[in-house]
Amino acid sequence: LFICVDHVGLAVPDLDEAIHFHTEVLGWRLLHRETNPEQGVEEAMLGTGAVGAESAQIQLLAPLKPDSAIGKFLDRSGPGLQQMAYRVTDIDAVCAVLRERGVRLLYDEPRRGTAGSRINFAHPKDAGGVLLELVEPGAGH
Ligand code: V0V
Known part of the structure; x- marks a missing residue:
């Protein structure tokens, strides 16, 4: 089901x-930064290469308002x-396969994620206590 x-x-x-901290202390590179009002976040991607490279990236998520997903989590x-x-x-x-297997997904249809990607989430209660995001990268990645 998954690539990586x-x-x-x-x-x-903040x-x-x-x-x-992630660039100056840990030495990651800042690859991308954007605001996603629908998700209520201001976010940044850090890594060693371009967004969409094979190695996993670190996503920093700051809340745009207190009653957003990240605001509540904090x-x-x-x-x-x-x-x-x-x-x-x-x-x-x-998503169709996971639904068939009894995993609740948060959205009926994928929504817009980082850099034009399409995203959905499995509820943490159905994924071992982990909020699991599915990402289909945007065109060009
Ligand atoms: C909540 N719970 C979590 C959790 N958030 N468990 C693990 N990891 C998390 N992140 C637990 C919570 O402690 C409760 O456990 C239980 O789930 C039910 O919580 P709830 O009352 O439904 O909690 P809410 O209202 O905080 O909502 C949680 C969900 C919400 C996951 C539904 O955060 C959500 O819609 N997330 C998806 C969107 C999102 O996270 N957006 C920001 C990233 P107990 O106490 O009942 O045991 S945006 C993004 O990733 C982008 C743009 C991208 O990647 O491209």
Whole structure:
């Protein structure tokens, strides 16, 4: 079903501060940054190559407002690992297979993710306590 781990998402209270730590202290490269109002996040991708390269990336997720998914997560759990994202070739096909196997997906249809990707999520209660994201990369990746 899956190609590889696409990224691991960390909830952070302050995006600039988290980018600074990940680039200046840990030595990752900042590859991409965008605001996604539908998801309520300001986010950044870090890694060693381009977005969509074979190696998994680190996604920093800061809330645009307190009642967003990341805002609630920070309230409940504090900063840290919020999600694991698996890359797929055909997200519609993978969602259909997972639904058939009893996994609840959060959206009826995939929504827009980083850099024009299509995304959906398996509920953490159906995925061993992990918020599992499915990512079909956007054109050009
Ligand atoms: C909640 N729970 C989690 C969790 N968030 N468990 C593991 N990892 C997480 N991230 C647990 C929570 O502790 C509860 O456990 C239980 O799930 C039910 O929670 P709920 O009342 O439904 O909680 P909410 O209202 O916080 O919603 C959780 C969900 C929400 C997962 C439904 O965060 C969501 O819609 N997430 C998908 C969208 C998202 O995360 N967007 C931001 C990233 P107990 O206490 O009942 O045991 S945007 C992104 O990734 C982009 C743009 C991209 O990659 O391209």
